[in-house]
Amino acid sequence: MRVKTFFPFLFLLVPVLAGCTVKAVGDPNRPITIKADITIDIRGLKKTAVGIEDMVAEGTSPNV
Amino acid sequence: MFRRNFLFSWLLCFATLTLSPLPALAQKSYDLREMTPEIKQAIENRKARYAELQQLKIQTVVGENNQGLAELLKSSPEARGVIEGENRDRRVIYQAIVDQNGLGNQGMAKVQAVFAEVQRGKARPGELIQLPSGEWVQKT
Numbered sequence: 694m695r696v697k698t699f700f701p702f703l704f705l706l707v708p709v710l711a712g713c714t715v716k717a718v719g720d721p722n723r724p725i726t727i728k729a730d731i732t733i734d735i736r737g738l739k740k741t742a743v744g745i746e747d748m749v750a751e752g753t754s755p756n757v
Numbered sequence: 758m759f760r761r762n763f764l765f766s767w768l769l770c771f772a773t774l775t776l777s778p779l780p781a782l783a784q785k786s787y788d789l790r791e792m793t794p795e796i797k798q799a800i801e802n803r804k805a806r807y808a809e810l811q812q813l814k815i816q817t818v819v820g821e822n823n824q825g826l827a828e829l830l831k832s833s834p835e836a837r838g839v840i841e842g843e844n845r846d847r848r849v850i851y852q853a854i855v856d857q858n859g860l861g862n863q864g865m866a867k868v869q870a871v872f873a874e875v876q877r878g879k880a881r882p883g884e885l886i887q888l889p890s891g892e893w894v895q896k897t
Contacts, residue, residue, distance in 0.1 A: 701767050733860055733867045734785040741787045742868075742875040745850060749803045750879070 787858045789850070796853050799846035809839055820885030820893060825851065825872030830885055830893075847872070 789796060810827065813819040818836045822828040826847060827840040851872065855864040870889070877886045880896040887893050 698762065733864065734787075735867070735871060737785040738787050738854075738868065738871045739875060741789075741854065742872045745789070745800070746872075746875050746879060749800065749807055752804050752807070 787854055787860075789853055790857045793853070795849055799849040802842065802846045803850075806839060806843060810843055813839060814884045815881070817883070817885050817895075820887060821873065821876040821880060823870070823873045823887040823889050823891065825869040825876060828887070 810819065813833075813836050814821075818829070818831045818833050819827050819840055820830050826844045829837055829840055851865060851868045854860070854868050858864075860868065873887075873889075877888075877896070880886050882896050884896045885893055886896050
């Protein structure tokens, strides 16, 4: 690999590796509980809510 | 030639790093993915009582609270029956959205808040709506 192309490659590789590496630490016999926070897209949810309320107000049948 | 390759490799790096978060930024859709008989019935019930509920809202007997539910604001046994049924059906729909989209423990509160916002937006002038702060106001 040429020296001049090596640095951009390295520049790309470092964050990719840093972002994807999972380090396993601790006792393997003890399960780790991960408390995940779910991010809800309010815009997407609002679109669904408007669709349902329109359906109720307009008297159209729900799609199955 | 060498210079062009060099620029191209940098451009590739830039594009990869800047475009990679795009799927995360895309708007997610939350749907009623499976229309179970219970959900279908809840929607049909709501459609059937829609006109009656609107009448109660115009009379300010019923208002839309900040939890996406209809609330009785004046004593009326008839209206109480209407809003109990309405809220039961709304809860079926809200719970289905939470369950079918895996929204977790906090999901119900979010879903209710969003539906409340939609109800405030759809309210007609003169109807009573509850703001996120808890204050009841007449829609202007």
